[in-house]
Amino acid sequence: MTASRPGVVASGHPAVCEAAAEVLGAGGNAFDAAVAAGFAAAVAEPMFTSLGGGGFLLARTADASSTLFDFFSDAPGRGLEGTQLEPHFEPVTVHFPASDQVFNMGLGSVAVPGSLAGFLHVHRRLGSLPLSDITAPAVALARDGIVLNEHQAYVIGLLEPINTLTPEGGALYAPGGRSPDAGERFVNPDLAAFIEDLARGGGDSLYSGDVARRIADDMRRGGGLLTEADLSAYRVLEREPLVFGYRGLRVLTNPPPSFGGSLIAVLLRLLEALSGDPPAFGTPEHLARLCAAMQEVGALHGRTLAATDPLPEALVASCAGRARRATGGTTHVSVGDARGNAASMTLSNGEGSGYVVPGTGIMLNNMLGEDDLHPDGFHASPPGVRVASMMSPSLVLRGDDVALILGSGGSKRIRTAIPQVLCAFADHGMRVAEAVEAPRIHWDGECLQAEPGFAPHVWDRLERCWRVNHWPEPNLYFGGVHAVDGLRGEGAGDSRRGGAVRVVR
Numbered sequence: 001m002t003a004s005r006p007g008v009v010a011s012g013h014p015a016v017c018e019a020a021a022e023v024l025g026a027g028g029n030a031f032d033a034a035v036a037a038g039f040a041a042a043v044a045e046p047m048f049t050s051l052g053g054g055g056f057l058l059a060r061t062a063d064a065s066s067t068l069f070d071f072f073s074d075a076p077g078r079g080l081e082g083t084q085l086e087p088h089f090e091p092v093t094v095h096f097p098a099s100d101q102v103f104n105m106g107l108g109s110v111a112v113p114g115s116l117a118g119f120l121h122v123h124r125r126l127g128s129l130p131l132s133d134i135t136a137p138a139v140a141l142a143r144d145g146i147v148l149n150e151h152q153a154y155v156i157g158l159l160e161p162i163n164t165l166t167p168e169g170g171a172l173y174a175p176g177g178r179s180p181d182a183g184e185r186f187v188n189p190d191l192a193a194f195i196e197d198l199a200r201g202g203g204d205s206l207y208s209g210d211v212a213r214r215i216a217d218d219m220r221r222g223g224g225l226l227t228e229a230d231l232s233a234y235r236v237l238e239r240e241p242l243v244f245g246y247r248g249l250r251v252l253t254n255p256p257p258s259f260g261g262s263l264i265a266v267l268l269r270l271l272e273a274l275s276g277d278p279p280a281f282g283t284p285e286h287l288a289r290l291c292a293a294m295q296e297v298g299a300l301h302g303r304t305l306a307a308t309d310p311l312p313e314a315l316v317a318s319c320a321g322r323a324r325r326a327t328g329g330t331t332h333v334s335v336g337d338a339r340g341n342a343a344s345m346t347l348s349n350g351e352g353s354g355y356v357v358p359g360t361g362i363m364l365n366n367m368l369g370e371d372d373l374h375p376d377g378f379h380a381s382p383p384g385v386r387v388a389s390m391m392s393p394s395l396v397l398r399g400d401d402v403a404l405i406l407g408s409g410g411s412k413r414i415r416t417a418i419p420q421v422l423c424a425f426a427d428h429g430m431r432v433a434e435a436v437e438a439p440r441i442h443w444d445g446e447c448l449q450a451e452p453g454f455a456p457h458v459w460d461r462l463e464r465c466w467r468v469n470h471w472p473e474p475n476l477y478f479g480g481v482h483a484v485d486g487l488r489g490e491g492a493g494d495s496r497r498g499g500a501v502r503v504v505r
Helices: 014-025 030-044 115-126 131-144 150-158 167-173 189-199 210-222 228-233 260-273 284-300 313-327 411-426 432-437 456-462
Strands: 007-011 054-060 066-071 090-095 100-105 237-239 242-246 249-253 331-336 342-348 394-398 401-406 441-443 448-450 468-470 483-485 490-492 500-504
Touching: 007 014, 007 030, 007 483, 007 490, 014 030, 014 131, 014 331, 014 500, 030 054, 030 115, 030 131, 030 189, 030 331, 030 342, 054 115, 054 249, 054 394, 066 115, 115 131, 131 189, 210 228, 242 260, 249 260, 260 284, 260 411, 284 411, 284 441, 284 456, 331 401, 331 483, 342 394, 342 401, 394 411, 401 411, 411 432, 411 441, 411 483, 432 483, 432 490, 456 468, 490 500
Parallel strands: 448 468
Antiparallel strands: 007 331, 007 500, 054 066, 054 342, 066 237, 090 100, 242 249, 249 394, 331 342, 394 401, 401 483, 441 448, 483 490
């Protein structure tokens, strides 16, 4: 992005974009704006992110230096005996329109939170404005409240069994005994006071002091594993991004130990390894190749295959064979500023544990209970080890220019949502908004989940090889890709998750 281009923000909510745009307009850079968006998202997107969650920010500065900031969760349990490390979950079934999913809640599902530490770390390293300026939009949102749109009201209602697991959660998310409807105002005065105190220099009490002690006490009484030692020992990690090529472009994404970036890399390399140019979008050949690659990569989950290793010939042959036979709780913020800085940040609280830290308005995560984050079994990692993640904030470079800033929420669907948008943009020449809104598919291990929008004859061909579950309409199940085109100075917020864009000139 050259200095003549505008700043662009794409996120999951208009208020989040507005917070970031306010900071850009005040002279802040892309990293100031991303941190402002992170604080604001904790208010405006409470079912997708929280200061008690975790995330990653992929930063590329105007001088072409790239860093992946890892502030995802650690496995808890420092100071506990081995016999005390068995997590105690409360399973809750969430009913999506065309598929049910079971999530694990309760104090036993809480891993060490990292989002707050990550925001503060990125601000110290790359920010340019005072912290109080960056947090001011979030404080105002939390204190004055935000009018819920239909999307946010729907998600709060969807997750009501989790939100009302504790009295504190019920009081915040279901006042009067019911989840709020669209058009009603959601307020979080405790969170406003917590962030304001933080910005005034009140200390990071989530990790030390009275708040940390209260969390640890509640954990001991409720069967949780999170300890004061876990909180005080938490550190943000800086990593080299995973870099790989795709059809003449360079893609930067989340490196190991997280597995989402590697799986995306392998999927894209499989697509590239299949002979010939990419088939036209929406044709049977296009979807067959895509589904075959998804199926192969889905089988790799939990296995070791580095994104930079040569692809096994048998893997490519298997994927190609399938293609031939067939032809016959997360959010994201993308920011590019006029100076050439780019920030791609993905945040998650899982679905939330149901536990709201008293006096803070912060619901802690349920990362310890997310089965897709623990392919080797729950609590297989010792205390203090960083939990792996599917989250994959990414940048796509054409030469030295940032062509695309993107990422997605969506649990296991992240690894399929991002490649589909990237391919629509790079292979099929779609503008970023068209690429984000294009219909998607996802191989779930048993059948092909499919959004509407493809021609009926396409499914006639594919259903000869795969069982297909047709969804009646686009849905947040298929992710939420919020992206910025760094060359054109435009962006797209995924409508599946109430996305929005703001351009700052």
